[in-house]
Amino acid sequence: xxxxxxxxxxxxxxxxxxxxxxxxxxxxxxxxxxxxxxxxxxxxxxxxxxxxxxxxxxxxxxxxxxxxxxxxxxxxxxxxxxxxxxxxxxxxxxxxxxxxxxxxxxxxxxxxxxxxxxxxxxxxxxxxxxxxxxxxxxxxxxxxxxxxxxxxxxxxxxxxxxxxxxxxxxxxxxxxxxxxxxxxxxxxxxxxxxxxxxxxxxxxxxxxxxxxxxxxxxxxxxxxxxxxxxxxxxxxxxxxxxxxxxxxxxxxxxxxxxxxxxxxxxxxxxxxxxxxxxxxxxxxxxxxxxxxxxxxxxxxxxxxxxxxxxxxxxxxxxxxxxxxxxxxxxxxxxxxxxxxxxxxxxxxxxxxxxxxxxxxxxxxxxxxxxxxxxxxxxxxxxxxxxxxxxxxxxxxxxxxxxxxxxxxxxxxxxxxxxxxxxxxxxxxxxxxxxxxxxxxxxxxxxxx
Numbered sequence: 290x291x292x293x294x295x296x297x298x299x300x301x302x303x304x305x306x307x308x309x310x311x312x313x314x315x316x317x318x319x320x321x322x323x324x325x326x327x328x329x330x331x332x333x334x335x336x337x338x339x340x341x342x343x344x345x346x347x348x349x350x351x352x353x354x355x356x357x358x359x360x361x362x363x364x365x366x367x368x369x370x371x372x373x374x375x376x377x378x379x380x381x382x383x384x385x386x387x388x389x390x391x392x393x394x395x396x397x398x399x400x401x402x403x404x405x406x407x408x409x410x411x412x413x414x415x416x417x418x419x420x421x422x423x424x425x426x427x428x429x430x431x432x433x434x435x436x437x438x439x440x441x442x443x444x445x446x447x448x449x450x451x452x453x454x455x456x457x458x459x460x461x462x463x464x465x466x467x468x469x470x471x472x473x474x475x476x477x478x479x480x481x482x483x484x485x486x487x488x489x490x491x492x493x494x495x496x497x498x499x500x501x502x503x504x505x506x507x508x509x510x511x512x513x514x515x516x517x518x519x520x521x522x523x524x525x526x527x528x529x530x531x532x533x534x535x536x537x538x539x540x541x542x543x544x545x546x547x548x549x550x551x552x553x554x555x556x557x558x559x560x561x562x563x564x565x566x567x568x569x570x571x572x573x574x575x576x577x578x579x580x581x582x583x584x585x586x587x588x589x590x591x592x593x594x595x596x597x598x599x600x601x602x603x604x605x606x607x608x609x610x611x612x613x614x615x616x617x618x619x620x621x622x623x624x625x626x627x628x629x630x631x632x633x634x635x636x637x638x639x640x641x642x643x644x645x646x647x648x649x650x651x652x653x654x655x656x657x658x659x660x661x662x663x664x665x666x667x668x669x670x671x672x673x674x675x676x677x678x679x680x681x682x683x684x685x686x687x688x689x690x691x692x693x694x695x696x697x698x699x700x701x702x703x704x705x706x707x708x709x710x711x712x713x714x715x716x717x718x719x720x721x722x723x724x725x726x727x728x729x730x731x732x733x734x735x736x737x
Contacts (some may be wrong), residue, residue, distance in 0.1 A: 290609045293342075294327075295317075295321060295375075296319065297333050297377055298331070298423040299347065299427065300312075300314045300423030301313040301314075301351070301355065301424075302424070304361075314424040314547055316337060317341055317342065317344050318338045319344075323338070330421050344379075348376065348381070358388065358687075359386045359387070360388070361387070361389075361431075361434060362387075362388075362389065362390070362391065362427075362430060363391055363409075363426070369387055370541070380673055384470070384472075384473060385470075386470045388451055389450065390433050407420065409433055410429055413432075415429050416536075423726050442705075455469070456571075459505065461516050461520060461674070463513070464521075465474070468500050468522065469501060469541055470498070472501055474497065475495075475672075476496075477524055477525050477527045477533055478495070478524065478525050479494070479497050479523070480525075481519045481546075482519065482523065483485070483518050483520055483630060486521070486571060489547050489548050490548040491537055491541050491624065492537065493534060497524050500520060515548065515561075521631050527653050528676075529670045530673035531732075533682065535721060535722075538715060539712050539713075550661070553567055556595050557716050558578050558594075558675055559591070559593075560575070560578050560583065560590065561574065561588070561602065562589060562591050564587065570612075570615050570643045570647065571650035573589075573601060573657065574596040574649075575592075575595070575735065586662060589660060590659035590719075591716040592716075601657060602657075605653045606655075607627070610632055611636075611638035611650060612627065612641075614637040614639070615636055623638065627639045660685040661685050664684070665737065666682070666705060666734045666737070667680040673697055675696075676694050677698060678690060678691075678692055679691055679692070685719075686718075687714075688709065688714075691708035692708060
């Protein structure tokens with residue numbers, strides 16, 4: 290993996306589609322022991338790289354040599370991720386258009402049993418002196434690319450892969466393919482501007498470039514509308530998916546871009562709370578929000594509409610086999626509708642005791658709860674290896690995010706809070722955080 294392992298050798302072949310115009314090869318000192326499995330595959334030992342240059346000493350050569358070039362490799366994501374990670378550790382964003390000869394081979398030579406580089410070398414009789422060495426594999430890949438280029442319609446296939454199926458004629462007039470390819474491939478938020486420099490759309494992605502290109506490769510009404518309106522694209526890298534999600538939600542509410550439909554509301558006039566009735570049953574109720582109605586209530590979540598609150602209650606009622614009369618969805622005497630359909634076990638007519646019922650209703654609290662019981666800071670990836678992202682949850686709500694140097698992570702909570710960019714309370718962001726933490730249970734948090 291690129292985040293864990295290091296580069297031990299670089300091999301570059303510059304090919305113009307007809308001739309090889311330059312080559313470059315160097316061993317690289319990874320500043321750590323080379324795993325035995327890597328030595329077995331490549332033959333590169335610790336002794337061989339002991340006096341080799343470190344990556345930062347060859348980085349300038351790589352940048353200058355590959356300027357304006359398309360990055361081609363067999364399984365390009367794998368090789369590209371290592372260079373991207375190494376450059377990122379130096380504070381440099383390495384961005385190239387990419388072409389994968391695995392994908393190209395599958396499209397150009399269908400029906401082969403395997404599309405590994407080794408199998409293709411055998412299939413086409415490509416001569417290689419030292420397999421799994423950087424320059425030799427690069428030379429073999431170049432020869433494979435040459436065979437692909439000699440096939441009919443190769444140019445169209447390559448253009449489709451490099452540009453994600455985007456046709457220049459379908460792009461906004463002021464947006465070029467070069468501008469799209471220059472976008473970062475990191476997590477963050479992107480902004481589409483119109484001719485008056487007004488932001489008309491806000492989006493987020495773990496790969497800004499890929500997501501933006503997807504917008505212009507589609508033929509939907511939304512895509513056609515964006516093609517007519519967009520004149521510029523800006524972005525803010527966040528270093529982490531969660532911060533991107535939170536920033537997107539904040540920006541949509543603050544800017545209210547005309548093309549965005551979801552997450553625009555800033556008002557949450559309804560809430561759900563829970564209580565125990567006179568028979569000891571755990572009950573849920575939705576109410577219109579005011580200072581008076583919220584007073585002394587065990588509030589679980591806020592909603593932008595009455596229907597949103599009711600739908601959430603209806604969902605957990607059916608999912609957990611709760612009683613509609615205990616979830617504020619049935620206000621008449623006698624058995625509720627779900628009892629008649631055998632979903633409710635009869636709490637409404639006391640056929641089920643409170644203890645059994647409450648064991649399920651307690652689960653409902655976790656489903657409904659969007660307000661946090663504890664204060665904590667979430668620690669995420671930063672925008673570079675030298676920093677960490679921090680997200681503050683305090684007094685029940687998400688309060689904002691910021692960045693702090695990795696060497697400053699031993700600071701106290703108050704010092705960390707000084708790095709936070711505070712934002713207005715937005716109940717939707719609590720839900721975003723809860724969902725993210727449930728999907729990523731190993732996320733680091735600091736309670737206080």
